[in-house]
Amino acid sequence: DAGVIQSPRHEVTEMGQEVTLRCKPISGHDYLFWYRQTMMRGLELLIYFNNNVPIDDSGMPEDRFSAKMPNASFSTLKIQPSEPRDSAVYFCASSFGGIRQFFGPGTRLTVL
Amino acid sequence: SQQGEEDPQALSIQEGENATMNCSYKTSINNLQWYRQNSGRGLVHLILIRSNEREKHSGRLRVTLDTSKKSSSLLITASRAADTASYFCATDDTGGFKTIFGAGTRLFVKA
Numbered sequence: 001d002a003g004v005i006q007s008p009r010h011e012v013t014e015m016g017q018e019v020t021l022r023c024k025p026i027s028g029h030d031y032l033f034w035y036r037q038t039m040m041r042g043l044e045l046l047i048y049f050n051n052n053v054p055i056d057d058s059g060m061p062e063d064r065f066s067a068k069m070p071n072a073s074f075s076t077l078k079i080q081p082s083e084p085r086d087s088a089v090y091f092c093a094s095s096f097g098g099i100r101q102f103f104g105p106g107t108r109l110t111v112l
Numbered sequence: 113s114q115q116g117e118e119d120p121q122a123l124s125i126q127e128g129e130n131a132t133m134n135c136s137y138k139t140s141i142n143n144l145q146w147y148r149q150n151s152g153r154g155l156v157h158l159i160l161i162r163s164n165e166r167e168k169h170s171g172r173l174r175v176t177l178d179t180s181k182k183s184s185s186l187l188i189t190a191s192r193a194a195d196t197a198s199y200f201c202a203t204d205d206t207g208g209f210k211t212i213f214g215a216g217t218r219l220f221v222k223a
Contacts, residue, residue, distance in 0.1 A: 004154075056210050091154055095209075098209035099209065105154050106154055
C-alpha cells in the first residue's frame with residue numbers, strides 16, 4: 001500500500017487566496033483526520049470523518065476553513081481566504097477503527 | 113479539553129543509554145498512544161496501551177500507564193542515533209475518537 005497521500009507537499013500563496021489541500025487515505029480505512037501543526041500550538045485536530053461523514057469539526061478554527069470527503073478515497077481541506085496565521089504543516093491521517101492512525105507526509109503551507 | 117503534556121520537552125543522551133519520556137493528561141481516556149515524528153515527516157504510531165492495561169512492551173519500547181495519576185511513560189532502551197526524533201503521546205476521549213496530542217519530547221541521541 002502506498003500509505004496516505006497528500007498533495008501538494010508545499011504550497012506558497014498570498015494572503016486572500018484560496019488554498020485547497022488534498023488527501024487520499026489508505027484503502028479500506030474508515031476514519032480520516034485533518035491536523036495542523038505549528039511550533040506555537042503543536043498538533044491540533046481540525047476535523048475527523050467516519051465513513052465520509054464529518055463527526056467532529058470543533059477544531060476548525062473559523063468559517064474560512066472547510067473540509068469535505070466526497071468519497072472513501074478522497075478528502076479536501078480548503079481555506080478561503082487564506083491569512084498569514086494559517087501558515088503551518090497540515091497533516092491528513094487515516095485509520096481503520098479510529099484508534100491507530102497512519103499519517104501522510106504533510107503539506108507545508110506558507111501564506112505571505 | 114484534555115491534553116497530553118510530555119516532559120521533558122527535550123532530552124539529549126548518548127547512544128546505548130535509556131531514554132524515558134513522561135506524559136500527563138487531564139480526563140478519563142479509553143486509550144493512550146505514543147507516536148514518533150522524524151524531522152519533516154508525518155507521525156508514526158509506536159504503541160497503544162488501553163486504559164485497563166498497566167504496562168506494555170514492543171521491542172525496545174516499554175510503556176506504562178497509571179490511570180490514577182493520569183500519566184504514562186515511554187522508555188526506549190539501548191537507544192540508537194536513529195531514535196533521534198520527537199515523541200508524542202496521544203489520548204482519546206471516552207466518547208469518541210477525538211485524538212489530542214501533547215506538545216512532544218524532542219529526543220537527541222548522540223552517536
